[in-house]
Amino acid sequence: MVDWDVYLVTQASLSAGRTTDEIVADAIDGGVGVVQLREKDRTARERYELGLELRERTREAGVTFVVNDRIDLAQALDADGVHLGDDDLPVPVARELLGDDALIGRSVSTVEDAQEAASAGADYLGVGAVFATGSKDDIDDEEYAIGTDRVAAIAEAVDVPFVGIGGITAENAPEVVDAGADGVAVITEITRADDPAAATEALHSAVEQGR
Ligand SMILES: Cc1ncc(COP(=O)(O)OP(=O)(O)O)c(N)n1
Numbered sequence: 633m634v635d636w637d638v639y640l641v642t643q644a645s646l647s648a649g650r651t652t653d654e655i656v657a658d659a660i661d662g663g664v665g666v667v668q669l670r671e672k673d674r675t676a677r678e679r680y681e682l683g684l685e686l687r688e689r690t691r692e693a694g695v696t697f698v699v700n701d702r703i704d705l706a707q708a709l710d711a712d713g714v715h716l717g718d719d720d721l722p723v724p725v726a727r728e729l730l731g732d733d734a735l736i737g738r739s740v741s742t743v744e745d746a747q748e749a750a751s752a753g754a755d756y757l758g759v760g761a762v763f764a765t766g767s768k769d770d771i772d773d774e775e776y777a778i779g780t781d782r783v784a785a786i787a788e789a790v791d792v793p794f795v796g797i798g799g800i801t802a803e804n805a806p807e808v809v810d811a812g813a814d815g816v817a818v819i820t821e822i823t824r825a826d827d828p829a830a831a832t833e834a835l836h837s838a839v840e841q842g843r
């Protein structure tokens with residue numbers, strides 16, 4: 633069983649000088665359910681080395697560990713799964729390579745894409761950007777925000793679990809969950825927080841409030 637409530641996507645370049653390992657340790661203390669190794673600006677070797685630390689930490693804590701984009705890295709790190717977007721290998725290919733037990737996530741922003749990803753065998757969806765975000769270069773504009781009405785439409789259309797992502801804070805998280813998301817995925821609400829453990833706890837309370 634995966635705890636979707638609070639899903640941390642790592643990015644050291646958005647972590648106010650702290651290492652991703654420190655941020656993840658704090659987020660685990662705050663009760664994070666899923667950690668995704670992202671680190672878009674790092675080489676595969678750098679991600680692998682960081683991933684070894686994160687795999688150990690998450691395994692000890694019983695936290696789900698997912699690798700962004702790369703199936704090979706997910707395999708090399710014995711991750712619980714992989715998160716795929718439009719530029720990554722298709723879900724059925726990932727399933728073939730990783731097997732039935734792997735958790736395969738897919739990014740979507742429309743009802744049609746959500747239905748297609750679910751039919752292709754995705755175990756969960758990352759739905760966004762719910763609100764405007766400056767954390768992802770190719771969507772750092774207001775026009776990419778889908779809003780909570782779209783979240784509600786996706787919740788109506790698919791049965792797979794999903795997390796909202798993009799511009800989510802403890803303040804707006806209740807709306808996202810109230811619209812039907814199973815949890816919230818964040819970068820900066822945790823990585824930029826003065827106290828990442830407290831920020832994770834605050835997101836938990838916000839998710840509970842939205843249910
Ligand atoms: C949980 C979650 N949802 C969405 C994304 C975005 O994935 P993608 O569109 O492939 O973009 P990158 O993160 O790879 O830049 C995600 N990473 N996690």
Ligand SMILES: Cc1nc(C(=O)O)sc1CCOP(=O)(O)O
Nearest residue numbers: 760761765767798799818819820
């Ligand atoms: C990695 C990512 N994917 C998104 C999507 O919409 O698919 S938005 C996003 C960035 C999320 O960062 P923050 O919590 O700081 O807004």
Ligand SMILES: [Mg+2]
Nearest residue numbers: 701716717720
């Ligand atoms: Mg991707």
